[in-house]
Amino acid sequence: MATVVLVLGAWAYLALSGKPRLPTSIANGRYSNGCCGTIALHDGMMTVANRRVDYIVGLDKAGPYVLPTAHVGASAQAIVVRSDAYPLKLRLDDAVHPHQLELLGDAADGGRYSFARVNGS
Structure with missing residues (x-):
């Protein structure tokens, strides 16, 4: 339980900090990789691996990014969503x-x- 609170707190801090945010609609669409599957983004809601995850779109020195509320990563076979791990850009x-x-x-x-x-997406 403490891990979940910590992850959500970290996400809220990043989301509410002074970093520039971009409209979530710029990322809207479906993104696919032959090894792993498809990620659908629509107005702040990501659908991936039969799960729904909220996200924001921001901008830092490295460029634009999507920051989900849960860890979203990839492996050679699938997209991995873990709510017990730190979310990555x-x-x-x-x-x-x-x-x-x-x-x-x-x-x-x-x-x-x-x-x-x-x-078309």
Whole structure:
């Protein structure tokens, strides 16, 4: 229980801090990777691995990102959602009309997985 409160508190701190936020609608769409599956983003609600996760869209020195309320990572077989782990920023390639979303690997090696925006979304 304490871990959940800590994770939500950290997310709220990041979400409410002075960092610039972007409209959540810029990330709207479906992003897919052949190894792992599809992530759907729509107005602050992410649907992934049969789960729904809230998120915000922000901007920092490294560029635009999606910050979910739970840890969302990727493995060679699937997208992993864990509410007991620290949420990580999912990087977007463009702040106006993103074409890719990048997730970090869920394993210790921390690989990166690119998800391409599905045409028409």
